[in-house]
Amino acid sequence: MQDTQIAPLEPTPAEADGADRYGSVLEQLIEGFQVIDRRYRYLYVNDTVVSHARLSRHALLGRSMLDLYPGIEQTPMFRTLERCMRQRTSARMENHFTYPDGQDAWFELRFRPVPEGLVVLSIDITARKALEARVQQSERLDAAGRMAAGLAHDFGNLLTAIQGSISLALRRTSTDAIQRDLELARGAADRAEALVAQLMAFCRRREVEPRPLALVERIEGFSALLATAVGSCYPLSLSLEPTPAVLIDPGAFEQVLLNLVVNAADATPGGGPITIRTGDVIFERETHFGPVSLPPGRYASLTVTDVGTGMAPDVAARIFEPFFTTKGESEGTGLGLSSCYGIVCQAAGAIAVCSEPGQGSSFSVYLPAAH
Numbered sequence: 001m002q003d004t005q006i007a008p009l010e011p012t013p014a015e016a017d018g019a020d021r022y023g024s025v026l027e028q029l030i031e032g033f034q035v036i037d038r039r040y041r042y043l044y045v046n047d048t049v050v051s052h053a054r055l056s057r058h059a060l061l062g063r064s065m066l067d068l069y070p071g072i073e074q075t076p077m078f079r080t081l082e083r084c085m086r087q088r089t090s091a092r093m094e095n096h097f098t099y100p101d102g103q104d105a106w107f108e109l110r111f112r113p114v115p116e117g118l119v120v121l122s123i124d125i126t127a128r129k130a131l132e133a134r135v136q137q138s139e140r141l142d143a144a145g146r147m148a149a150g151l152a153h154d155f156g157n158l159l160t161a162i163q164g165s166i167s168l169a170l171r172r173t174s175t176d177a178i179q180r181d182l183e184l185a186r187g188a189a190d191r192a193e194a195l196v197a198q199l200m201a202f203c204r205r206r207e208v209e210p211r212p213l214a215l216v217e218r219i220e221g222f223s224a225l226l227a228t229a230v231g232s233c234y235p236l237s238l239s240l241e242p243t244p245a246v247l248i249d250p251g252a253f254e255q256v257l258l259n260l261v262v263n264a265a266d267a268t269p270g271g272g273p274i275t276i277r278t279g280d281v282i283f284e285r286e287t288h289f290g291p292v293s294l295p296p297g298r299y300a301s302l303t304v305t306d307v308g309t310g311m312a313p314d315v316a317a318r319i320f321e322p323f324f325t326t327k328g329e330s331e332g333t334g335l336g337l338s339s340c341y342g343i344v345c346q347a348a349g350a351i352a353v354c355s356e357p358g359q360g361s362s363f364s365v366y367l368p369a370a371h
Helices: 013-028 047-053 076-087 126-172 176-202 215-230 250-266 336-346
Strands: 032-037 042-045 091-098 104-114 117-124 211-213 236-240 246-248 274-283 287-289 292-294 297-305 350-355 361-368
Touching: 032 047, 042 047, 047 117, 076 091, 076 104, 076 117, 104 126, 126 176, 211 250, 215 236, 215 250, 215 274, 215 297, 246 250, 246 361, 250 274, 250 297, 250 336, 250 361, 287 350, 292 350, 336 350, 336 361
Parallel strands: 236 274
Antiparallel strands: 032 042, 032 117, 091 104, 104 117, 211 246, 274 297, 287 292, 297 361, 350 361
């Protein structure tokens, strides 16, 4: 019996048209669509994968991801991909990826087995992750604020009783030594009261009287006191550009400025200049500063810059948390910058820090223009 050779079927025009059409659909997906063979080579990538990888299609196709990304076999993503390839199962995960230039990105990945190997679907969720981080930081600060408000309220009641008792004792004694001791006790109680005021400012529950304020004039009038507060080792350099008037309590603004300048001096142990700048800023779109978002509009900016030790990113991320401090146990309360944060947020503004170890720090305050 003679063997019959069966010729492979050629695709009909309709089938070929369908393949082209569906291929073009894959190219339009906002999801990355890639096919990986059993040797971890790229068989197909759509335009979104090319964008995610920041490599050309020519650089990807036919190449193994093990060659393109040295060390990828040590990552949780590759271990998941390898398991799905071996067991022919599906999986879903979030993957943190660092590009060669150091930029971080997050992708949601889904793995599906196919005869050739695996299909990997990817969505860039970097913006969502950043938003989640801002929400978590905001929730953490809000929780800390509620805790601080309760502590401040109870502590304030105790201080009222202590200060009243000290005043009565001072009236009833004429002994110099006892009076000196009582005066020391009253001074300590007054300092404690100031700490309570800082806590209340952080919690945004301090009684304030916002009114239109010209920043440049206020800073010029306050500069002599600032210079006295930090001493001659920290010369102040003023670079004051005109700004729009802002709506804020004048005393609260001075507290913010004083705290930022004193903090700059503390961060510069060997002494050095402290620069105070103002400016007129327009945000064309919504702008994020940590957990705070400022709508588009006109703002006055205040920036205090030092040439001190600077901060690592993990420290800078926590710098506005109450009771967080890098100073020694007896050198700071950790409330100065957190109270600045509360005051600025109460005025519908934002405060941000830019710092690197050994490069100093810049704290920038943005306050909306008063209408």
